[in-house]
Amino acid sequence: MTRSLLQRALPRTLLARNIALLIVLVMLSQVCVLGVLLHYVQRPRVERAAAVFATYVSTLDNLLAATPLNARSQLTARLDARAQVPAEAFETPPRTFMRGYRLYQRSMFLDSLRAHLPADMPALWQAVDGQRLWIRMHAPADAPNAPYWIALPVPEDAQGSGLDAAILLSLGLGALAALTGYLIQRHLNQPLQELTRAARRVSAGEMPAPLPTDGPTEIAAVSGAFNQMTQALQQAEASRALMLAGISHDIRTPLTKLRLSMAMAMPDGSDSSFVVAAESYLDQIETILQQFMDYAGSGEREQREPGDLNALIERLAGDFAGLGHEFELSLASLPAVPYRPISMMRLLMNLMQNAIVYGGTGLAVRSWATPDSVIVAVGDRGKGLSAQELEQLKAPFQRGRNARSHSGGTGLGLAIVERIARLHGGGLQFHAREGGGLEVWVVLPLNGSMR
Template sequence: MTLLRSLFARNIALLVVLVVVSQISSLSVLIHFVQRPRIERAAETFAIYVQTLDDLLETATPDAQSRLAVRFEASRQFPAGAASEPKVTWRNFYRTYQRDVFIDTLRQHLPSNMQVQWQTAGEQRLWIRAHLGHEPYWIALPVPEAAHNDGMLSAVALSFALAALAIVTAYLIQRHINRPLQELANAANRLSSGEAPQALRVDGPTEIAQVSVAFNQMVHALQEADATRSLMLAGISHDIRTPLTKLRLAVAMTSPSEEHAELAISTDHYLDQIDAILQQFMDYAGSGAREAAEISDLDALVNNLAADFAGLGHVFELTLGDLRPFAFRPISVMRVLMNLMQNAVLYGRVGLSARTWTDAAGHTAYVEIADRGKGVNGGDLDALRAPFKRGRSTGTHPGGTGLGLAIVERIAKLHGGELQLMQREGGGFAAIVSLSMRPPNQRSLEERGAV
């Protein structure tokens, strides 16, 4: 159904219809305005010859009449079965049409008492009721094969062959035109997933080249805006962290009194939180697009992070799927796992688990981080993906900026995957991240394969 709705399929269907209509119209014009007048003129000429022959037969001598009767197979009665009509099929349609036009025209130009019949059974002959002497006889005139077979079937076959050639040519032309459009769609998909697509070729048709030029300009502008945003956030982070460092140093060097000890601890905690928020903004701005993919072991990465959290008192139950190493951005994926594990600790706290597996074809890797906490309302699941949306912490930690899941989703799309959020049966919350195990260049080839 998707193919039928595509511009490619619609244009091909339109071209096929136009070619078929043009061929049918051409054949109709050929038959009605060229062939039919030619047949009618031949019938008119033949009518003159028949009348001349009738006059000669009528005035022939008795001896000549006997010889002519044998020569023309003269018979007072029309031969039985000579006027049988063949069954009309697509193969003999035009021949039957020619014969009918010829006979009708011939009858119009002969006297009313001079009947005409075309014998179609066996040998092709034209029977005419002429006068041998002064008596009416049916005489047979043989019809050569060339007289009623003028190669029209060959012309029709050639016409259909040319139509098929035109359709194939139109298909190839449309495919050539459709390729840059497909490349544009693939580049847009890569751009939306966070990748930096290569510049599109601008050597195609003028209209498509203009679209490619505009798209390349848009990508360049977005890259410049992204670089400017990253530079601005880096500058803000640096400018804010400098006084924060001084403030942290001042708090550490101050010897607070016993009554202000809690204030000092709280101040240090707030400074840590501000620093963490700044780092989240930097992570969201970067999202790993500039990091190169490496052949790495996802199971080992999950296992190492689970061990780190276990050292902090948060034990994750591991179920690893023995994944084969594949290409991914290790730092970015580590950021994904840390964000999900931190969310599980912060919002779930109990029943922590981490699980990995692949699909049946072995083309996609999945990581599930789950807990047995209170979960989230079903209507809030999609909202959690948006930046600055946060759930409610079950602990004393006040939470972050709400960028964690947005970062996870952007990195997942960068790896040809997605983020799924769901409620667990029996209570709790699960986040599942999928990552494509195909090499990036193979994913690009598969996208082009749809062209």
């Protein structure tokens, strides 16, 4: 529970965490420095000043006691001696929240002064109209019933004013340390940000330039490992492309020869039902092969371009209309969306083809825009599937129960659609269509972020 609260309290970014840690450490160090300064530097100074001040007070008290009566009256008048202490004088100095260290020093001075003075000579602190100490002197021998109070200036060491500059300097050094730490952390974060951008470019199918490895040892090691990974990915991509090209060539070549051999082997006028069936099977093999090729490729290397999705939808709908499949279009005005043209055409074509094969009726395509995305929905009136079945269709080689009567499929159609949608930073959603049937939504972000 405590760990969970601590995780929620910590900032999310490494930069913010390091800066917060640095500020806390600087504050703790400044508090420790202030404590050491007050206890081991200021305290001896204040106690020494209290001892000297007590000696001065005792000397003044003895001087007043030894002064003749007529001269003592003039002396006490010049010292502003009073029979009663002013109401503004207190046993403890007034508290100040912003400068609590001054209260600490003044209280320490008063305690040390009282320890050096006799118990019958109290000392009071006046903070109004200047800082002063009121000391009650002993009554002279010729006037035993007339004790009087004398105000004396407070020594500088007891007021704590000398600490202002030290504390301000300490705070300034702390702020400078925090700023320096921030700049250092920003400098360390820059390679990490470059690494993040490069990783996103790799996931989007691009190959970024090698990252610099001339920074700190740890960052350089990460950058070097990333460069090795991108090189391995480039080699794997080249090997995959070569393998796919070889498979396509090596399989399609014998298929073509087989078609030619069957056509040449059948005599004229013979029953061609076998040839038609065989060619149908060969077409299925080529379709399956093409689906595997499409799923393996999915257009990672294709460059994205801003374009009009509605125009692409209308063109595909026109092509299907020429084949006898009419789609009802409901297209709203859409902003330009960056997409890969061939991959997006394959995505929409697969969805529309699935609607024709598995829905058959109520074919429709609609599009609209939200503040942060563009949505294209392809619908039909076919038999609906459960939510679990719909999610399973996104995985490769999964076919719905309404597809079991259709041969020639591999279960890769929606997997290809899902992969292309994610390649564009979007996703695939299934929704029940009002009035029956199914709608497949393709959600594309407007900010153009792609994987």
